[in-house]
Each structure stands twice: as structure tokens, then as C-alpha cells.
Amino acid sequence: MDDHIAAVPLEKAYRLINHGPTVLVSAQHEGVTDVMAAAWACALDFSPPKVTVVLDKITRTRGLVEHSGVFVIQVPTVGQLKLTSDVGSMSLFDTADKLAQCGVELFSLPGHDLPFVAGCSAWLACKLLHEPHNQTTYDLFIGEVVGAWADTRVFRDGHWHFETASPDLRSLHYIAGGHFYAIGEALSVDPKDAT
Amino acid sequence: MDDHIAAVPLEKAYRLINHGPTVLVSAQHEGVTDVMAAAWACALDFSPPKVTVVLDKITRTRGLVEHSGVFVIQVPTVGQLKLTSDVGSMSLFDTADKLAQCGVELFSLPGHDLPFVAGCSAWLACKLLHEPHNQTTYDLFIGEVVGAWADTRVFRDGHWHFETASPDLRSLHYIAGGHFYAIGEALSVDPKDAT
Numbered sequence: 001m002d003d004h005i006a007a008v009p010l011e012k013a014y015r016l017i018n019h020g021p022t023v024l025v026s027a028q029h030e031g032v033t034d035v036m037a038a039a040w041a042c043a044l045d046f047s048p049p050k051v052t053v054v055l056d057k058i059t060r061t062r063g064l065v066e067h068s069g070v071f072v073i074q075v076p077t078v079g080q081l082k083l084t085s086d087v088g089s090m091s092l093f094d095t096a097d098k099l100a101q102c103g104v105e106l107f108s109l110p111g112h113d114l115p116f117v118a119g120c121s122a123w124l125a126c127k128l129l130h131e132p133h134n135q136t137t138y139d140l141f142i143g144e145v146v147g148a149w150a151d152t153r154v155f156r157d158g159h160w161h162f163e164t165a166s167p168d169l170r171s172l173h174y175i176a177g178g179h180f181y182a183i184g185e186a187l188s189v190d191p192k193d194a195t
Numbered sequence: 196m197d198d199h200i201a202a203v204p205l206e207k208a209y210r211l212i213n214h215g216p217t218v219l220v221s222a223q224h225e226g227v228t229d230v231m232a233a234a235w236a237c238a239l240d241f242s243p244p245k246v247t248v249v250l251d252k253i254t255r256t257r258g259l260v261e262h263s264g265v266f267v268i269q270v271p272t273v274g275q276l277k278l279t280s281d282v283g284s285m286s287l288f289d290t291a292d293k294l295a296q297c298g299v300e301l302f303s304l305p306g307h308d309l310p311f312v313a314g315c316s317a318w319l320a321c322k323l324l325h326e327p328h329n330q331t332t333y334d335l336f337i338g339e340v341v342g343a344w345a346d347t348r349v350f351r352d353g354h355w356h357f358e359t360a361s362p363d364l365r366s367l368h369y370i371a372g373g374h375f376y377a378i379g380e381a382l383s384v385d386p387k388d389a390t
Contacts, residue, residue: 018368019215019370020216020237020368039213040213040238041237042247042333043234043249045333052331085386088386089386109213128315134329140247157361160376162376172382173215174213178385178386179381179383180379180383181379181380181381181382182382183378183379184376184380185376186374186375187367187375187376188374189276189277189373189375190373191283191372
């Protein structure tokens with residue numbers, strides 16, 4: 001396990017995707033592993049933490065999630081801009097060596113038989129909560145987060161530190177047609193006294 | 196209608212929230228209007244465009260959405276940082292003049308009997324798709340987008356232009372505890388030939 005990777009308490013796992021980054025979704029089943037990009041992933045609950053992610057029927061990853069019942073949501077970085085775009089535009093159905101062509105390196109984390117993508121800034125190990133109606137009608141999958149980790153150079157003590165970390169570690173936010181934005185300036189406000 | 200506001204074609208409406216901004220959700224019913232902040236909103240489909248949004252049972256907005264069957268998802272700006280934090284921390288259940296205290300100004304758009312929040316950069320008029328299981332179990336609401344508009348100073352020709360617009364028009368991305376990030380630098384990549 002990389003020196004920079006540390007576990008994140010589950011009750012703070014939602015913070016890893018609360019700012020709406022484009023994520024990578026990875027899964028494996030019977031020796032097949034795929035990684036895709038997803039702009040449509042979102043926190044759903046704090047405790048236990050849950051997430052939603054849209055997995056189109058044309059993706060190979062979707063079948064792997066359906067069959068294995070587990071998947072990883074991870075937050076790619078500005079340094080992985082091309083990798084993120086490439087895994088989002090190529091399909092394992094057409095290109096058997098997609099992951100090698102895209103430069104994806106996988107690693108393991110203790111206690112989870114899942115393919116984690118190296119070089120990301122945060123990882124959420126998820127267990128699929130079967131909701132056949134949502135999956136069939138909306139391509140909408142719900143996962144319970146059962147493990148969370150982050151790169152301590154950019155997320156520690158329960159907070160992102162994009163403003164002081166390397167710009168290469170910023171999160172990516174996809175629009176369309178190869179156009180992304182990196183996350184930007186930190187802003188703080190004192191919450192109003194709710195009286 | 197403000198000179199800077201223009202309709203966005205429905206097939207491009209997803210782009211208004213594809214980068215994962217924190218949004219404001221507004222709704223009205225029988226003379227009651229509320230506006231809340233939501234970090235957990237996400238695109239769900241392209242055509243017809245759909246969105247998901249998590250509306251907690253403690254919010255007044257949720258009941259207004261359930262009863263009226265319609266709501267607005269809008270994208271607040273850096274210039275609305277305090278307003279966004281304030282509408283997210285105060286409740287109309289406790290504070291009858293919440294909207295006035297938060298400095299919310301509402302306006303109308305033709306053909307939609309909905310409360311649009313002035314000063315935002317984009318607006319999605321949504322029709323609730325009733326999914327009682329999702330609403331009850333997960334606080335998860337699905338809306339079909341039936342109208343979309345944007346401030347042409349920062350979104351036009353189907354694309355955001357944060358990099359050339361006023362920094363005050365950038366989107367907000369909430370983490371926790373009053374900590375937000377603004378959207379940042381534009382990045383582009385040529386999609387890989389998917390062969």
C-alpha cells in the first residue's frame with residue numbers, strides 16, 4: 001500500500017465526492033476487470049454512507065458490477081486527465097487491452113477483493129444495494145460505502161487540501177466533448193446561526 | 196426576464212450540472228415558497244434530461260416538491276456564497292422570513308409557475324417523476340427537466356465559459372462545515388479514437 005494512502009472514517013467518506021468530481025468506476029468478475037469514467041456519481045447518505053452512480057448498458061463495467069455486487073468509486077486527478085478521458089471513451093467490449101492502452105495500473109487494499117486504480121486521490125469501496133427497478137429503468141445504481149481511503153497529500157483530517165497540494169492532485173469535473181474543469185479556489189463562510 | 200438569461204436546448208441541459216456544482220432547490224405550494232441548498236444533485240439522463248436530488252425529510256422544500264410535483268434546480272455563484280450557505284443552514288420550519296433573511300430574490304420565467312432564484316448562473320425547471328420507494332427509503336427524488344436557462348455571460352453555445360467570465364460567476368462545490376471550492380481551471384483533451 002502506497003505510503004500516502006490512509007483510511008478515511010466511514011462517516012466522513014461522503015466528503016470525498018461531495019464537491020461533484022468526475023469519478024472512475026472499477027469492478028471485476030471472473031477474471032475480467034474494467035474501469036470507466038462517470039460524471040454522474042453522487043453522495044446519497046451519510047451513515048451508513050451511500051452513493052449513486054449511473055452505469056449505462058453499453059458499458060462492460062455495468063455487467064461486472066451486477067455480477068460481482070461490488071465496485072470502487074475513485075477520484076481521478078488532473079495528472080490523470082488523459083487516462084480519465086480515455087477510459088471514458090474506449091470500451092472493453094471492443095478493445096481487450098483497454099486498460100493497458102489507457103495506462104491504468106491497479107492495486108489492492110487490505111480486506112477488499114477489488115481493483116483500485118493507482119494514482120487517484122480517493123477511493124470508495126462499495127457494495128451494490130440491489131434495486132432492480134432503478135437499474136433497469138434509469139441505469140441508476142446505489143452502493144453502500146464499506147471502505148474509504150485518500151491520498152494524505154491532498155485529503156487529511158477529514159478535509160481536502162487542494163489549495164496547498166500539487167495542482168496535479170486537483171479533482172476533474174467533466175462537461176462534454178473533452179472539456180473538463182479542475183477544482184479551484186477554496187472559499188469559507190461561517191454558517192448562519194439557525195435560529 | 197433578465198437581459199443575460201437565455202434558454203438552453205433541453206438536450207444540452209445536463210451540461211449545466213455535469214461538473215457537480217452545489218445547487219439551490221426551490222419550490223412553492225399554496226402560497227409557501229422555500230429554497231434550500233443541495234450538494235447531492237446529479238444528472239441522470241440526456242434525453243429527456245433527468246436529474247436526481249436528495250431532499251431530507253427535515254427540509255420544508257421536500258414537502259413543497261411532493262405536493263406541487265415541480266421544482267427548480269439552479270446553480271448558485273461565488274457571488275452567492277453566503278446566500279447558499281444561509282439557505283442551507285436555516286429552515287423555513289423555524290424561520291418564517293428565511294428567504295428575506297437570506298437575501299433571496301425570486302423571479303419568473305415564461306410558461307413555468309415556479310420560483311426561480313435571481314443571480315444564479317443556470318436554472319432547470321423540473322417535473323417530479325413519482326418514485327415513492329426511492330423517496331421514502333433514500334430521500335432520493337427524480338425530476339425530468341422541462342425547461343433550462345443560463346446566464347449567457349458564463350454559459351453560451353452549449354458550454355460554460357468560467358475561464359473568461361467574472362470570477363464571481365463561478366460555481367460552488369461544497370465539502371462540509373462551511374468549506375466550499377469554486378470551479379477552477381479549464382482543461383481539454385482530445386478523446387481517444389475508440390477503435
